[in-house]
Amino acid sequence: MKLVISAVLTALAAAAALPAMAQDKVLNVYSARHYQTDEQMYDAFSKATGIKINRVDADDAGLIARLRAEGAASPADVILMVDAARMAVADAQGLFQPIKSAKLDEAIPSHLRAAATPEGVTWTGFSTRARVIVYDPLRVKAADVANYEQLSDPKLKGLFCTRSGSHPYNLSLFSTVVERLGDEKGEAWLKGMVANMARDPKGGDTDQIKAVASGECGVALTNTYYLARMMKSTKPEDRAVVEKVRVVFPNQGTTGTHVNIAGAAVAKHAKHRDAAIQFMEYLASPSAQEYFANGNNEFAAAKGVKIDNPALKAMGGDKFKAETVPLAVVAKNLTKVQQMLDRAGFK
Structure with missing residues (x-):
């Protein structure tokens, strides 16, 4: 009898955990990027990981205002912005959290990221x-x-x-x-x-x-x-x-x-931190970098990724010297x- 009761309790506990597990397969993205091809990039990430992306759209200033208003109650996990200056402003207001990722360290040049600290890096550029x-x-x-x-x-x-x-x-x-x-x-x-x-x-x-x-x-x-x-x-x-x-x-x-960037950061109060870092690492992958380059005519930020965009090539964008300040x-x-x-x- 005790074995039966134990089995039932175990089954109930497992059933109760299912909604929580499903909830963990969600990533809330606040985005200032409004490009149709980004949808394909998000879909590819979801298919590969099973993580559903919920997106809130606004401009950079709107995202900053929303994050400040929401405070610790914010559901935001990842913040996407389209300018280094605005990312720096949000960072200075304490809206991001530092992360450590060997994959990002290897893929993205240091001058396209926030200054590294012992705690990690707060924001990273993924396209230029x-x-x-x-x-x-x-x-x-x-x-x-x-x-x-x-x-x-x-x-x-x-x-x-x-x-x-x-x-x-x-x-x-x-x-x-x-x-x-x-x-x-x-x-x-x-x-x-x-x-x-x-x-x-x-x-x-x-x-x-x-x-x-x-x-x-x-x-x-x-x-x-x-x-x-x-x-x-x-x-x-x-x-x-x-x-x-x-x-x-x-x-x-x-x-x-x-060169300026479109970049991303993990929100200060992210509830799905591991998934957020996984998404950040995905943005540095060759497949995601191709979406940036071909979808919105941006340059790849990751090392070793070559662009194949006829318009950018025609204007000389496949061989120019970029500033490294x-x-x-x-x-x-x-x-x-x-x-x-x-x-x-x-x-």
């Missing part, structure tokens, strides 16, 4: 995009925009266009350049760009490319994936824009072209550079 210069070949010579520093040269007066200086894409670039040039020369560079503007900063990167093609501007900054999208577009108007502009990967003879440096320069931008009148 280059901040390049597009120009009108009828008005500007490639040699005149070979380096970021030349954007402040008076010969480009009335020709330069960009989106807001405070936008994270620009803020990350400016913070990195200031790190190289030093504060005095860096601020002078920002003032020189303001003096060269064809109009006040406005719009997004695609708008800058179109402005160069239309003749409103002669030179502009853009992330590579915006240009790649237009190159792959079947719309005649996009093709017409692409035919009128040229692209330069700046600083190839010196420090290399600035640690993106963690961006964090300590953000406030200082924003103050420089204000003094320079860079809107």
Whole structure:
């Protein structure tokens, strides 16, 4: 009789554990990435691991606000963001937790990750995009925009266009350049760009490319994936824009072209920490890296992964020299550079 009772209790305990086990096969992802091909990447992870992904979408600022409001009650396990500056801000607010992973250490270069501590690394870049210069070949010579520093040269007066200086894409670039040039020369560079503007900063990167093609501007900054999208577009108007502009990967003879990241971190109060780390390691795998490169025209961050994206190759993206200033440096320069931008009148 005791054996029967024991068996029944064991069966009941096992049955009671089933919901908990099923619950552990869940990963809650807060994402600022809104790309259709990411769905295929998530599906591949779920099929391989049996872990279901629940996703909450917002922009980077919205994710940060939500995490702060939720506090320790947050269900978030993994946070996906699309800019190193914003990841650094979230990290500084204590929204991430450090993790240790030999796989990530081996796959992702250290300059594309947060600074390592004895506890581990808080955030990791999984894809990159280059901040390049597009120009009108009828008005500007490639040699005149070979380096970021030349954007402040008076010969480009009335020709330069960009989106807001405070936008994270620009803020990350400016913070990195200031790190190289030093504060005095860096601020002078920002003032020189303001003096060269064809109009006040406005719009997004695609708008800058179109402005160069239309003749409103002669030179502009853009992330590579915006240009790649237009190159792959079947719309005649996009093709017409692409035919009128040229692209330069700046600083190839010196420090290399600035690259920014889309990255991920394990949330401070993650309830499924092991699954979160497993997902992070998956993002560094060759198959996931191919989704980044081919799906959203980004560059792979993992070592040894080659891109096979016709648009990126056509613009020279398969062989450019990338800058290796640690993106963690961006964090300590953000406030200082924003103050420089204000003094320079860079809107």
